[in-house]
Amino acid sequence: MNGLLDKKTSVDLVKLLVFVVVTSLATTVLVVTIGNLGFGSSRQYRAEFTDATGVNKGDDIRVAGVRVGTVDDVEIVDRTRALITFSVDEETSVNGGTNATIRYRNLVGQRYISLTQEVGDTRRLPPGSTIPVSRTKPALDLTVLFNGFKPLFQALSPEDVNQLSFELIQVFQGEGGTLEGLLAHTASVTSTLADRDEVIGELIDNLSLVLDHVADRDEQLTRLIRSFRTLVGGLKKDRNAILGSLEEVSALSVETASLIDGIREPFVKDIKELRAVAGSVDKNKAELDRALQVLPIKLNKIGRTAIYGSFFNFYLCEFQGRVNLPGNNQIPVKYQTGSDRCDLG
Numbered sequence: 001m002n003g004l005l006d007k008k009t010s011v012d013l014v015k016l017l018v019f020v021v022v023t024s025l026a027t028t029v030l031v032v033t034i035g036n037l038g039f040g041s042s043r044q045y046r047a048e049f050t051d052a053t054g055v056n057k058g059d060d061i062r063v064a065g066v067r068v069g070t071v072d073d074v075e076i077v078d079r080t081r082a083l084i085t086f087s088v089d090e091e092t093s094v095n096g097g098t099n100a101t102i103r104y105r106n107l108v109g110q111r112y113i114s115l116t117q118e119v120g121d122t123r124r125l126p127p128g129s130t131i132p133v134s135r136t137k138p139a140l141d142l143t144v145l146f147n148g149f150k151p152l153f154q155a156l157s158p159e160d161v162n163q164l165s166f167e168l169i170q171v172f173q174g175e176g177g178t179l180e181g182l183l184a185h186t187a188s189v190t191s192t193l194a195d196r197d198e199v200i201g202e203l204i205d206n207l208s209l210v211l212d213h214v215a216d217r218d219e220q221l222t223r224l225i226r227s228f229r230t231l232v233g234g235l236k237k238d239r240n241a242i243l244g245s246l247e248e249v250s251a252l253s254v255e256t257a258s259l260i261d262g263i264r265e266p267f268v269k270d271i272k273e274l275r276a277v278a279g280s281v282d283k284n285k286a287e288l289d290r291a292l293q294v295l296p297i298k299l300n301k302i303g304r305t306a307i308y309g310s311f312f313n314f315y316l317c318e319f320q321g322r323v324n325l326p327g328n329n330q331i332p333v334k335y336q337t338g339s340d341r342c343d344l345g
């Protein structure tokens with residue numbers, strides 16, 4: 001009984017070992033196939049790019065679409081360029097005529113570097129050599145590309161833009177109609193734009209007219225820009241004084257506020273009295289007007305009276321009055337002095 005049990009256990013153990021080995025081999029083959037891993041010797045090179053956006057360590061190096069290496073490192077050089085270090089298979093030739101171009105690997109935004117051969121030095125570069133910027137090209141900037149379509153999208157209605165975007169997504173996902181349907185809708189969109197060619201033409205004509213006027217006044221515009229630059233420069237030079245004056249203005253505002261708080265009650269009383277004076281003037285405006293009309297005559301007579309010096313001479317020319325007697329009797333009194341000065345008036 002124990003012999004049969006040991007024999008069965010041994011068979012199960014062998015089966016388990018075979019399963020583990022087969023599974024490990026299959027997993028290794030799958031990893032190598034998916035990752036395009038190579039186990040041969042390789043050479044390391046560098047390439048300078050003006051823009052290496054989206055390139056990461058481990059991205060593919062391809063020749064004619066076939067993976068021949070990987071990106072080892074990405075770093076910045078002189079704060080203006082990107083230096084990419086990569087390794088390629090020993091059999092891959094990198095020479096003086098090799099160009100490096102960053103391309104899109106998929107719609108997600110992953111990149112790979114494509115090596116192409118052009119006319120030039122065919123001698124293989126030694127490991128560690130650098131492909132200069134003159135023989136490299138960055139990837140297409142999709143942001144700039146889509147910004148170029150902004151005028152088109154602005155000319156379309158929101159429904160047309162949404163429909164076109166929806167059909168693009170459906171085609172790329174393989175869930176929509178054929179590419180022919182997408183092109184048909186695109187054609188309808190362009191037809192809509194063609195129907196508005198007159199409006200677009202008028203817009204271009206008006207824009208041309210505006211630019212002509214601006215061009216005719218280029219000297220004035222230049223002077224305006226220079227004057228504005230001088231103004232900004234003066235403000236920049238006086239910024240400390242301006243900022244300092246703001247503190248003084250703030251202090252003055254505080255003092256003014258406290259002053260107003262102190263005179264508020266008498267100020268309100270003065271306003272009320274001024275209102276009463278204005279009311280009195282309004283009621284007696286006729287008398288005031290008559291007095292103002294007579295005032296020049298009075299001032300003329302007073303001026304003639306004071307012609308002999310800084311004093312006034314008064315002369316009694318005539319005296320009139322009444323004397324009351326008992327019994328309610330009155331005697332009028334009138335007396336002429338006969339002075340020669342009375343004739344001057």
